Amino acid sequence: MNFEFLGEYWHYFVDGTKVTLLLSIFTVVLGAIFGTLLSLMRLSGLTPVRLLATAYIEFFRGTPIIIQVFLVYYSLPQLIEGFRFPPFPFLEQYGGEFTAAVITLALNSTAYVAEIMRAGIQSVDKGQMEAARSLGMKPWMSLRLIIIPQAFRTVLPALGNELIVIIKETSIVSVIGLGELMFNADTVKGSLSKPFEPLIIAALIYLVITFTLSKLVGRLERRLKRSHA
Amino acid sequence: MLNIKNLHKHFGKLNVLNGIDMEVDKGEVVVVIGPSGSGKSTFLRCLNLLEVPTDGEIMFEGISITDKKTDINAVRQKMGMVFQQFNLFPHLSVQDNITLAPRKLKNYSAQQANETAADLLRKVGLSEKAKSYPDQLSGGQKQRIAIARALAMSPDVMLFDEPTSALDPEMVGEVLDVMKKLAKDGMTMVVVTHEMGFAREVGDRVVFMDGGVIVEQGPPAEVFTNPKHERTREFLGKVL
Numbered sequence: 001m002n003f004e005f006l007g008e009y010w011h012y013f014v015d016g017t018k019v020t021l022l023l024s025i026f027t028v029v030l031g032a033i034f035g036t037l038l039s040l041m042r043l044s045g046l047t048p049v050r051l052l053a054t055a056y057i058e059f060f061r062g063t064p065i066i067i068q069v070f071l072v073y074y075s076l077p078q079l080i081e082g083f084r085f086p087p088f089p090f091l092e093q094y095g096g097e098f099t100a101a102v103i104t105l106a107l108n109s110t111a112y113v114a115e116i117m118r119a120g121i122q123s124v125d126k127g128q129m130e131a132a133r134s135l136g137m138k139p140w141m142s143l144r145l146i147i148i149p150q151a152f153r154t155v156l157p158a159l160g161n162e163l164i165v166i167i168k169e170t171s172i173v174s175v176i177g178l179g180e181l182m183f184n185a186d187t188v189k190g191s192l193s194k195p196f197e198p199l200i201i202a203a204l205i206y207l208v209i210t211f212t213l214s215k216l217v218g219r220l221e222r223r224l225k226r227s228h229a
Numbered sequence: 230m231l232n233i234k235n236l237h238k239h240f241g242k243l244n245v246l247n248g249i250d251m252e253v254d255k256g257e258v259v260v261v262i263g264p265s266g267s268g269k270s271t272f273l274r275c276l277n278l279l280e281v282p283t284d285g286e287i288m289f290e291g292i293s294i295t296d297k298k299t300d301i302n303a304v305r306q307k308m309g310m311v312f313q314q315f316n317l318f319p320h321l322s323v324q325d326n327i328t329l330a331p332r333k334l335k336n337y338s339a340q341q342a343n344e345t346a347a348d349l350l351r352k353v354g355l356s357e358k359a360k361s362y363p364d365q366l367s368g369g370q371k372q373r374i375a376i377a378r379a380l381a382m383s384p385d386v387m388l389f390d391e392p393t394s395a396l397d398p399e400m401v402g403e404v405l406d407v408m409k410k411l412a413k414d415g416m417t418m419v420v421v422t423h424e425m426g427f428a429r430e431v432g433d434r435v436v437f438m439d440g441g442v443i444v445e446q447g448p449p450a451e452v453f454t455n456p457k458h459e460r461t462r463e464f465l466g467k468v469l
Contacts, residue, residue: 127312127314128318130279130312130316131316131317131318131375132318133279133302133305134305134309134310134379135329135378135379136303136305136330136334136382137302137330138302145329146318149320150318150320153320
């Protein structure tokens with residue numbers, strides 16, 4: 001093992017890490033918002049809405065994410081004449097690939113978050129909704145102020161797990177040539193003909209990110225628990 | 230104030246309410262008693278449409294709340310409800326439990342809402358608990374906070390669904406005391422309860438329900454000492 005190449009190639013890993021983190025942040029935020037909305041659709045009393053949400057969730061949970069990436073990245077431009085993924089606002093340097101990657105990862109994460117939030121919402125006692133409604137709150141306000149905060153607290157460990165999964169799964173978008181951590185490690189590997197060392201560096205960086213986040217989530221969990229002990 | 234006509238509620242094939250007619254006047258305290266499964270809780274829950282009646286009409290302050298066009302959310306703001314299981318919001322402090330609805334629905338400022346909450350907490354004797362969370366309270370304290378929360382919307386009527394049934398015996402008194410004070414202040418109340426002492430002492434009228442109908446009603450002194458119906462006698466014989 002010899003890591004001397006880092007002296008010359010370190011910026012590949014720094015740049016890659018930056019892209020990986022940006023991808024993860026956008027995916028988490030979009031996944032959390034749309035996942036929560038989808039979980040409400042999944043619990044809707046309207047059968048067509050519920051079926052649509054269920055179909056969405058089953059598709060994105062039941063097919064490999066690598067296929068989803070290819071489907072979004074290659075099929076949209078084929079289906080729509082002249083369509084190209086526009087560069088992501090403020091991150092134009094990463095090209096349309098970044099946009100396609102965020103869209104795919106967010107579509108995928110939405111499905112997982114929806115299932116987590118559904119379980120959380122169902123775990124809230126139905127008396128909570130009745131109390132909110134009996135005060136005169138409308139359904140949406142009751143969900144927003146009473147049900148979802150409690151559901152969120154219950155499923156925080158599962159959401160933390162999803163966060164870590166997302167960070168690792170961003171590596172899949174290296175297949176469309178976006179220069180995130182995995183892609184850059186691969187680039188270094190190719191140009192040096194060193195099979196292991198660049199991958200070990202990348203793995204360590206992923207580990208540092210996920211480990212830090214799992215500690216932060218753990219701390220948040222303890223704080224929320226204390227605040228309504 | 231409340232005018233209920235021919236109220237029916239069916240759950241599938243199960244007929245829980247089979248035609249209830251009742252009037253509740255402003256300032257009146259109506260206590261609903263009856264054996265388990267008599268439909269008294271369902272009846273109460275129909276009054277603010279937590280259960281949607283199968284048939285019949287409920288008028289509240291001249292508005293038909295069973296009419297689909299009525300904005301039930303606006304009506305509910307005038308009807309406070311207290312539950313057997315308290316249903317306090319566990320993620321909010323006592324103060325936020327009380328102020329949430331006035332702030333969000335009546336556009337109270339934070340200060341205005343906090344002042345209201347302080348008044349109500351004094352009324353239920355729990356001023357020192359404003360910053361506590363529901364998990365830190367005893368059952369009796371929770372129920373008193375739940376009453377304060379409902380009162381924060383300044384309702385015209387208060388509905389109580391077996392408010393002391395989930396309490397340890399030594400905490401029943403403190404909740405009933407708050408309810409007595411409320412009755413004395415002239416609040417209109419409909420109370421479903423097993424507390425016969427409360428019914429006798431505070432009720433202006435006692436309603437005995439069985440099998441989804443009102444079997445007998447009248448002033449407590451009359452119903453308790455001289456029940457007219459065999460079923461009322463039988464029930465009172467068991468619980469008194």
